[in-house]
Amino acid sequence: MTKLTQLPSWLALTDHVQEIPHMRDLFAQDSQRFDNMSLSAAGLFLDYSKNRATDKTLSLLFQLAKESNLSTHIAAMFKGDKINTTEQRAVLHTALRDNSGKATLVDDINIAPEIQTTLDKMAQFIDAVTSGRWQGYTGKKMTDVVSIGIGGSFLGPKVVSQALRPYWSGHVNCHFVANVDGTSISEKLKGLNPETTLFLMSSKSFGTQETLTNTLTAKAWLLEHGAKQQDVAHHFVAITSNVAKATEFGIDPKNIFPMWDWVGGRYSLWSAIGLPIAMLIGMDNFKALLAGANKMDKHFASAPFEENMPVIMAMLSLWYTNFYGAQSNVVLTYDHYLRGLPAYFQQLDMESNGKTTTLNGASVDYSTGPVIWGGEGTNGQHAYHQLLHQGTGLIPADFIMPLQSHNPIGEHHIQLASNCFGQTQALMQGRTYEESLSELSSSSLNEQDKALIAKHKVMPGNKPSNTLLMDKLTPDTLGALIALYEHRTFVQGVIWQLNSFDQWGVELGKILGNDVLERLESSKPSQTLDASSNGLINLFRQGTL
The missing domain is CATH 1.10.1390 (Phosphoglucose isomerase, C-terminal domain)
Structure with a gap:
């Protein structure tokens, strides 16, 4: 494996940094920059024109991807090769959303039938619960579901469920518990009726400390309210690989859903781990979520790098991390339903690529895994956006917004859009001293104070951002959006010569x-x-x- 920093494209990019003009100049020089640096895929639109990049920059970045054999790595993942080399596992979350029926082999076994069987089992289970056929120990139907997990078994289902709130069927309420802090589960249980509460426990080993502790507390709560050991089967379901432990706990083997070694926790919401999502939005909408992700999978697997949305986003982020010294990326969601997405992408990226050792065991001598953080607009504009605009560090930003709102009230959405687009413009162009001084020309300040205040109002601009749009936030577009960031993370791991799938x-x-x-x-x-x-x-x- 060639050392990354010795690849010809890497060396060329190191020199090329000095050649990039201010983005103001890039837009002034090219009236077609927006058209030339935007694309659509899987129901998403990406404007990447507000980046410190020229045609030469992109050409060198794509050359770096080619010199890193990215195409070979992409094909290996989709084929089911054991690209998680430290654990000798395939990485096939993409197979969970592939409804083509084609065979996908893991250790010479076609996993496609098992995936379909699990989806069918999920559908039957959800129908039993929502129809009232599934009853608690006193014969009452379930009204509330408590999903107990940690990491990917918790964050993915919670964030997606929150994002798809407009699609909730209303059959059950869902609550999420992860933190081992007793306050977390105590506060959840306070408002629930044990006779009508169902617990979903997600743990591959059925022994993850936080998850097991919370599950035992939930069981004790149930028993304290009059249930017997034999009633546990009516109130607990498990997503686990350890059928024996789950059965010993009191869960009916028929109500145990599988977890597979070829799906990492932070990529698992597409599996039975997504049961809370499916219970809230229904199986048809859950399948639409899978279908949206599959559209992005197909795009990622087939599009040339120059037209490949995950590749473009990954390489631009890498450009700032490795050649500009950027230490973080910010994700800014201009949709209240997507407010949890930055935390989800944070786990996805930082747990995947927060590494210091390459695939061949060498220590890296370049930056990997930037800090991912963010929040929802417009709240952040009155807080950390100040740092984005005038702070000394370079923080690339991703803005995400649907063109249509699920709640089109008055002027709310048009004002939201104006803030989103205005922020990207301000980050790009900034404000010069002369412009600041001109704005103060009609004020009552004396000339000396005008000059001083003008200096404080200067913003350097040239701060990069991407803007991601969709027609509307739907299960389909959300699936595509999450898959986009999964593949973006994978691409960077490949370039950095990391195993993005262990932790x-x-x-x-x-x-x-x-x-x-x-x-x-x-x-x-x-x-x-x-x-x-x-x-x-x-x-x-x-x-x-």
């Missing part, structure tokens, strides 16, 4: 956390760890400062 940093925290737990539960003072850890453990055991 050993997460594993270490679990291991050390279990060791600390034993010490917290012990009657003996902790003495054998570092001084800080010993001190904190012993303070906690005291229960007071």
Whole structure:
């Protein structure tokens, strides 16, 4: 494997940075820049014209992708090769949304029938719950569902369910619990009726500490309210690989849904992990979510790099991370339903590419995995947008907005759009000292104060952004949007020569956390760890400062 920083395109890009003019000049030089630097795919429209990029920039970035054998890596993922090399696993979340019926092999076994069987089982289960045939221990139908998970088993279903609120059927309410903090589940249970509450427990091992602890608390709550052990089967369903443990807990084996090694947690909402989503919006809409993602999969797998939305977004982000020193990317959603999306993309990207070791075991000597953060517009404009406009760091931004609102009230949506587009314009063009001074010309300030205030009003501009639009936020367009960011993350991992599908940093925290737990539960003072850890453990055991 050729060292990334020695590839001809990488070396050329290092020199090319100095050749890029201000974006004001780029737009002045090319009246067709918007048309030339925008494209549509899978129901999404991307305007990437407000980037520090010329035709030469893009050509070099695509050359870097080719020199990194990106096409080969894309084909390997879709084919089911074990591209998760540290765990020897295939990466086939794309197969979950492929309804073509074609065979996809994992260890010479066609997984397509099992995927379809699981979808059918999900549909039957949802129908039983929403129709009232599924009843609790007192014979009442379910009104509330509590989804218990952590990481990808929690965040994906929660964010997608929140985003698709206009499509909720109204048959059940859904609540999400992840944090092991007892306050989280306590507050959820306070307003629920144990006779009409169903719990979905998502854990591949049925032993994830946070998830199991919350599940045991939920079980104890049920039993405290008059249910018996045999009633657990009426109130608990599991998505897990450990059928034996789930059965021992009291869950009917018929109500256990599979989790597969070839689907990583942060890519799992398309599987039975998405059961809470499907329960809220119905199976038809859940299948539309899958179909939208599949459209983006097909685009990603077939479009040339120059017309490939995930590739373009990935390479531009990499351009800023590796050649401009950008340490973060911000995601700005101009739709209230999408307010949770930045946190979802944060997990997707940072857990995938927050790595320091390449596929061949070498230490990287370049930046990987920028910090992903963000929030909803227009709230952020009155907070962190100040940093975007006048801060010293470069923070590339993605703006996401539907053209049509689910709630078209008065002037709300047109004002939302004006803010979204106005922010991208302001980031790009900025405001010069002369422009600032001119704006103050009619004020009552003296000339000296005008000159001083004008300096404070200067914004350098030349701050890059992408704008993603869709006709309307639907299951289909949301599926495409999430798949877009999945593939964008994968592309960057390929270029950085990383395994984007393991998470050993997460594993270490679990291991050390279990060791600390034993010490917290012990009657003996902790003495054998570092001084800080010993001190904190012993303070906690005291229960007071």
